[in-house]
Amino acid sequence: MIANPGRKATIFVHVPKAAGATFYSIIDQNFRQESIYTIEGDIEKSIAVFKDLPVKNRSDIQALRGHMGFGLHEHLPQPSTYITFLRDPVERIISTYYFIVSMRHHYLHDWVKENTVSFDEFVRKKPTLELDNGQTRDRKSTRL
Numbered sequence: 001m002i003a004n005p006g007r008k009a010t011i012f013v014h015v016p017k018a019a020g021a022t023f024y025s026i027i028d029q030n031f032r033q034e035s036i037y038t039i040e041g042d043i044e045k046s047i048a049v050f051k052d053l054p055v056k057n058r059s060d061i062q063a064l065r066g067h068m069g070f071g072l073h074e075h076l077p078q079p080s081t082y083i084t085f086l087r088d089p090v091e092r093i094i095s096t097y098y099f100i101v102s103m104r105h106h107y108l109h110d111w112v113k114e115n116t117v118s119f120d121e122f123v124r125k126k127p128t129l130e131l132d133n134g135q136t137r138d139r140k141s142t143r144l
Contacts, residue, residue, distance in 0.1 A: 009080040011073060012065040016130050017095040018087040024065065031063045039066025051075050096130050097122050 012027065014020035027036060039046045047068060050058075059077045073080040087095075097119050100106045108127055111117065123131065 007062065007078060009061050009073075009076050009078050010063045011076075011080050011082045012063065013070065013082060013084040014065060014067050015084060015086065015092075016067065017092045017099065019085040023083075023085065027063050027065060035060060035062035037061045037064050039064070039068045039072075043067055047072070093123060093131055094119070096128075 010027075010031075012020075012023060014023070037050060039050060043066070046066070050064075050072065055077055058075060061076065064072060064076070064080075070082065073082070097112075100108045100112055103109060111127065112122065117125070
């Protein structure tokens with residue numbers, strides 16, 4: 001049974017370094033906090049927790065967001081619409097590198113700083129899946 005008949009859920013697939021933080025704030029301004037569900041942290045675990053929610057709880061979700069692949073609509077009892085933002089792949093990688101350099105909390109920050117890893121080295125060594133163009137390719141970590 002759908003608790004909100006006729007109301008669609010909005011699913012935001014957040015591609016890293018492609019306007020996600022900005023769109024999160026737009027979601028926060030336009031949906032009640034209790035109707036927003038975020039896939040975060042350990043993505044596979046977070047998706048499993050989402051899938052295990054009782055149907056009633058999933059039917060109350062109006063906005064589902066996070067770093068995830070396509071397919072979670074199959075676990076919502078209400079209709080849904082997907083939204084995502086794509087970015088030029090080269091600009092995404094440049095943005096990723098400078099984000100890592102500037103953000104001390106990023107797990108690659110110390111590695112880049114301590115080893116004085118240049119942008120060219122960073123691209124050649126590919127230390128993270130974030131450098132893979134997930135905008136065009138499915139990865140095991142994003143499969144549902």
